[in-house]
Amino acid sequence: MSPESVRTAAAGFDEQPHDYDAILLLGFGGPEGQDDVIPFLRNVTRGRGIPDERLEEVAHHYRHFGGVSPINEQNRELRDALVAELDRRGIDLPVLWGNRNWDPSLPDALREADARGFRRILALATSAYASYSGCKQYQENIDDALAETGLAGTLVVDKARPYFDHPGFIAPFVEALRGGLAELRARIPGLDPAQDVRILFATHSVPNSYTGDFGPHPEALGGEGAYEAQHLAVSAAVAEAAGEGAAWDLVYQSRSGPAHQPWLEPDINDFIAEMPKGETKAIVIVPVGFVSDHMEVLWDLDTEAIETAGEHGLEVVRVPTPGTHPAYVSGLIDLVLERRDGIPVAERASDLALGPWFDVCGEGCCDTEERQAAVRAHRARAMQAAGA
Secondary structure, eight states, X not given: OOHHHXXXXXXXXXXXXXXXXXXXXXXXXXXXXXXXXXHHHHHHTTTSOOOHHHHXXXXXXXXXXXXXXXXXXXXXXXXXXXXHHHXXXXXXXXXXXXXXXXXXXXXXXXXXXXXXXXXXXXXXXXXXXXXXXXXXXXXXXXXXXXXXXXXXXXXEEEEOOOOTTSHHXXXXXXXXXXXXXXXXXXHSTTOOHHHHEEEEEEEEOOBGGGOOSOSSXXXXXXXXXXXXXXXXXXXXXXXXXXXXXXXXXXXXXXXXXXXXXOBOSOBHHXXXXXXXXXSXXXXXXXXXXXXXXXXXXXXXXXXXXXXXXXXXXXXXXXXXXXXXXXXXXXXHHHHHHHHHTTOOGGGSOOSSTTOSOOSSOOTTXXXXXXXXXXXXXXXXXXXXXXXX
């Protein structure tokens, strides 16, 4: 092994080819009826001791849409699109599907893999960014599911790297932003995007303590935490390619947790409300933190943020997420081939200085001391419950 290979392996990159039996589409999950809503939210918040009365405060988002989150149907469509792209390329890899928080569950997907004789699987998470909840927690879910099913010694499940920097993720947002600006010009004759439009790149807020300086290229973080730096880099690339000179900002949404805990700001609704009056005629909301138009997009953006914009006299367009855009689907398959064929890091597709990201999380990656303490406590409770 060359010195360069030793260095990248130590840094968390895997450049060895692997004979995968299948792909696992690994999703978040969502309720598919009113009776599912509270059980689903219990799963999402497991271990945090949140009473059902507080969960019901969040449940109204789902109840507004009949208790049905669109995320499962979107993942069915994405699974079908992945299968079609594999067929188009002549690649013989089945696509399984499992969720973190609802049916079809991740443990059931692993049981299906075992029953079909699969022994090594590559998981594609429906989350593009490197963070605890967007990346490492998925790996923890895989480890827990292998332990729960008793398949830890039988089945190997690798996870594809975070892909926020991949051209297949970025290109759909560039196309979407161009379309959003075109729609505003059609609505407002004489609109000059460079003078009249502000682009708001929206993503999920996280606690300030979770942002960290982790990753393979800390020198490129620009003084920001890694979570912010990833989103800022994507936003800058999309705005430069399609923004027509319009000013842009990174804003946050979907904050949860106790009021005393600092989370990343500004909140999108606060930002819109505090924009100087008369300086902007319209805004384009780009949900750059998400891969599909799921509940947090439909409620937090299409309902709350658009309502806030209307209250302040602003025209607004919310552009689509990648969903099943051909470039996104093709990019996901490229990620599979990257790991299957052991593509060297230097040859991996990346549009940003922050990428490509690690293949394998190291100990403490995406963690803070607070997160590590929570993990230690969780393990201690699990050992106590097991009688260890």
